[in-house]
Amino acid sequence: MMLAGCARDSGTSENLATDGTGAIPGRIVALAPNSVEILWELGVGSRLVGVSRYTVYPPQLAHVPRIGGQRDPNLEAIVTLGPDLVILRGRQEKLEKLCRDRGIAVFYDPTNRLSDVYETITRLGAMFDRVEQADALCRRVRERLARVQGRAAGRPAVKVLLTMRGPDRLANIGTVGQGSYLHELIELAGGENVFGDLDVAYPQVSIEEIVVRRPEVIIEVSPGGRPAGGYVQLAEQWHPLRQIPAVRNGRVHVLTEDYAMIPSPRLVLLAEKLLSLLHPDVAD
Numbered sequence: 001m002m003l004a005g006c007a008r009d010s011g012t013s014e015n016l017a018t019d020g021t022g023a024i025p026g027r028i029v030a031l032a033p034n035s036v037e038i039l040w041e042l043g044v045g046s047r048l049v050g051v052s053r054y055t056v057y058p059p060q061l062a063h064v065p066r067i068g069g070q071r072d073p074n075l076e077a078i079v080t081l082g083p084d085l086v087i088l089r090g091r092q093e094k095l096e097k098l099c100r101d102r103g104i105a106v107f108y109d110p111t112n113r114l115s116d117v118y119e120t121i122t123r124l125g126a127m128f129d130r131v132e133q134a135d136a137l138c139r140r141v142r143e144r145l146a147r148v149q150g151r152a153a154g155r156p157a158v159k160v161l162l163t164m165r166g167p168d169r170l171a172n173i174g175t176v177g178q179g180s181y182l183h184e185l186i187e188l189a190g191g192e193n194v195f196g197d198l199d200v201a202y203p204q205v206s207i208e209e210i211v212v213r214r215p216e217v218i219i220e221v222s223p224g225g226r227p228a229g230g231y232v233q234l235a236e237q238w239h240p241l242r243q244i245p246a247v248r249n250g251r252v253h254v255l256t257e258d259y260a261m262i263p264s265p266r267l268v269l270l271a272e273k274l275l276s277l278l279h280p281d282v283a284d
Contacts, residue, residue, distance in 0.1 A: 045061060155282065
């Protein structure tokens with residue numbers, strides 16, 4: 001069994017047992033929604049006793065207590081739940097110290113790229129004695145992504161801007177560069193990420209930079225929790241910038257699906273959605 005025990009680097013590939021027993025964890029608190037989805041697919045979702053407030057899938061876990069987010073976990077609630085494993089994505093020093101002091105194992109979910117998704121599935125499969133299920137899950141994800149890539153093959157790459165921002169005005173625009181699974185999915189679906197040359201996974205860019213790069217499709221990622229009019233507003237804010245081909249040609253889209261920002265096995269749904277927006281003539 002491979003568990004991350006109080007590692008200093010959140011991106012570490014090391015997984016160290018905290019108690020040396022090798023016992024399969026029975027009570028899990030997961031602050032990484034993607035890991036929650038993986039555990040469910042592996043058939044061990046019933047072991048989850050606490051999840052992040054951002055966990056929206058599967059609906060069968062709606063009754064599981066929410067214990068805050070990665071940045072503001074409710075430490076008292078976590079102690080009350082009595083987990084023997086906590087799953088983190090990124091650093092949370094107070095929670096890490098709590099786990100260290102109480103002998104609770106910590107697993108660091110490293111997911112940033114597609115390869116990390118497969119790695120996390122494989123590690124969690126090994127931890128919970130679900131190796132065959134993990135192998136099958138990885139195979140299903142790869143096969144569906146391969147079908148998307150096959151449909152896009154031979155088509156001219158479409159210049160894409162994918163954004164993440166607040167709804168109030170067209171400012172503080174986040175996008176994706178190299179090192180992000182979102183960048184990889186854009187390319188896999190037959191797109192060319194207009195900021196794919198940046199070596200920062202999630203850079204912030206200006207309107208001037210966007211105008212210069214002339215995206216042919218703009219995809220605003222804004223999952224859940226907003227009135228329908230708010231999504232319309234996101235698209236309408238681009239209207240004055242008709243010098244951008246995506247705006248001029250009416251190819252500004254807003255993705256509201258809850259899977260749009262979660263690097264879980266459901267990323268295949270995002271790849272298929274991207275294909276339908278970039279190459280609607282070949283999408284299934």
